[in-house]
Structures are given as C-alpha cells and as structure tokens.
Amino acid sequence: MASITIDLSDSQFQKLQDLAKAHDIAIEVLLKASLEDWLNLQKGDFVNTADYVLLKNAELYRRLA
Template identity: 35%
Template sequence: MGTLTVQLSERMIRSLHERAQQLGVPLEVLLQAGIYDLLQMPDEHLRRAVEMVLTKNRELYERLR
C-alpha cells in the first residue's frame, strides 16, 4: 500500500472527522471507501464531479485575491 498526501481546508477536515465519528469508523476507512466509490463512477459522472470541485476552488481563490 502507498501513502497519499492531500491538502484540505480545516473545515473539510473537521467535516470528515465528524462524518467518520457518526459512522463509527476510522477516518482512514471513510476516506478509502470514498475513494473506492469515486473510482467506480462512470467517466462522465467523475468528470462532472471534478469540474464541480475545480469550479468551487476557482471561485474560492478569486474571493481570496
């Protein structure tokens, strides 16, 4: 198994911890399940999800400028 480092906002990290706690699973397991689901998506669904995230990031970046 490998290791992957990803930068997330503090808000997103808190939300992930809360969600893992609600489900009663370790954060690592929640993230692995989410990534697995993401990889199972049809290409078009994945493309739309990626575009949505990129748009949100672009909007946030513009507000911070």
C-alpha cells in the first residue's frame, strides 16, 4: 500500500478533526472515504460524458465505418 503526506493549515486540520469526531471515526478513515468518493465521482463523470458523445455522434461513426 502506498502512502502520501500532505500539508494542512491548522484550521484545515482542526476542521478534519471536528468532522471525524462528529462521525466518531478516525481522520484517516474520513479521508480515505472522501477520496474514494471523489475518485468514483470523477470516473462516473467521464463515463457519462463519453456515453453522451458516443450517442450524439453515433450516426457519424456509422457513416465513417
């Protein structure tokens, strides 16, 4: 497993601590879950855009084939 180090301001770190405490989870768990959600959202956006382009240009692709 890879690891990463990032610099946070004191206020950013405090907000993370507060949020993790509010959900009764470790900061690391909160960050991993948030990152996973963000990565999946990005993939979904790409797939949706690709599907739109392929559908929109389907006739053109058929003629070019």
